[in-house]
Ligand SMILES: Cc1cc2nc3c(=O)[nH]c(=O)nc-3n(C[C@H](O)[C@H](O)[C@H](O)COP(=O)(O)OP(=O)(O)OC[C@H]3O[C@@H](n4cnc5c(N)ncnc54)[C@H](O)[C@@H]3O)c2cc1C
């Protein structure tokens with residue numbers, strides 16, 4: 001299968017990319033790793049007139065520290081996120097979720113920013129980004145603006161970015177010393193999450209002092225499991241307290257029904273996986 | 285659009301349409317039909333090649349995106365008529381039946397061994413997660429990759445070491461090029 005014809009531009013700076021996108025108009029598209037976009041183009045589910053390749057913009061790649069935050073460039077590949085010692089140390093949840101994305105070949109090309117911009121509710125990086133209160137730095141013709149994670153994801157495959165904006169970096173507050181685990185449930189190799197649970201915990205003495213839990217594929221956008229978080233804080237992590245907290249996992253969610261399972265099944269999965277995620281984080 | 289890339293050690297310059305996939309460029313322009321198309325949906329991994337030293341699915345990369353890059357296909361692994369140790373191990377362990385998945389399996393196995401020279405069974409299975417085989421049931425493929433790892437490890441014998449050195453050299457080279 002061959003995509004419909006398009007013009008191709010490969011700017012070397014973000015400023016150029018933003019300008020080319022604005023000039024090319026609404027039918028243009030940026031391409032990052034192409035691991036979601038190229039399959040779509042090959043099946044002719046989309047036919048952009050111009051593709052603007054961000055992969056030559058060196059400034060969009062890499063991880064750096066900025067005070068109390070990490071800054072992850074949108075074009076940093078999954079493979080580079082997995083191997084980054086700053087991410088492993090200060091945002092282990094993101095690294096663990098990235099480990100579960102697709103397969104090695106896809107992780108060599110696919111990017112952190114591309115996954116978030118694509119906003120597939122089954123994507124594994126959305127729930128961790130939401131749970132960790134990441135901030136999305138977006139560039140347009142009028143300069144940059146920052147969007148909070150709870151405002152960034154709007155609907156299925158839809159973000160708060162306008163057609164002429166480019167995601168340039170994601171700011172992640174540091175969660176140094178937090179325990180974390182990403183529990184993904186699927187049935188076959190390299191498959192997307194049927195449901196996934198992202199958990200990060202700060203433990204003080206024998207008690208859970210802070211908890212952040214995000215859910216993958218339990219609605220059209222990633223969902224924060226506030227009920228679970230509230231139930232965990234102040235508790236000792238025993239099998240009973242974890243099970244009781246996990247009972248709240250599906251509150252406020254609206255899971256879809258598809259070939260992988262109906263809403264009831266996903267609701268049950270969310271509870272079971274939440275228990276597993278918290279338990280695994282505690283024993284990490 | 286004019287592109288230049290080095291494929292299996294030879295430099296090529298060509299005019300291509302931006303929509304041309306890398307796998308089509310390799311097969312139809314350069315005649316490198318060793319790289320095959322299995323699914324066309326980015327799932328099967330049969331089309332796996334190395335792009336600047338890392339495995340990618342060449343059906344999911346545009347030829348123009350590989351402009352200026354170094355590509356290694358299954359056809360670039362053998363040296364002086366001698367099979368690469370991973371190729372040899374697939375042969376020795378009967379790790380193929382129809383052979384359609386084999387080019388991709390081998391390219392991904394070589395990438396895996398560059399990152400993890402001594403993978404256990406679980407690591408091999410995970411490392412080959414993006415490659416589907418409809419025939420073998422994977423058992424002999426896993427066996428072959430672990431056999432190759434052993435043959436390529438330092439101290440595995442004079443002949444193996446020689447091949448291992450060449451492989452290490454080739455990997456170092458392509459990894460160094462990524463950084464430059
Ligand atoms: C076989 C296979 C299995 C997969 N399994 C999983 C999985 O289990 N879990 C998972 O999370 N993902 C999975 N993926 C998707 C993978 O993670 C992709 O890398 C990701 O969805 C898209 O990233 P990309 O860099 O390739 O983006 P592209 O495909 O290049 O772009 C995707 C979309 O985002 C837009 N976009 C990209 N970057 C930007 C930017 N900086 N600013 C604005 N818009 C932008 C593009 O215009 C496009 O609409 C899988 C993919 C494949 C092929």
Ligand code: FES
Nearest residue numbers: 322323328329343
């Ligand atoms: S042909 Fe490329 S992944 Fe199947």
Ligand code: FES
Nearest residue numbers: 381383417418419
């Ligand atoms: S040997 Fe036939 S698909 Fe693997």
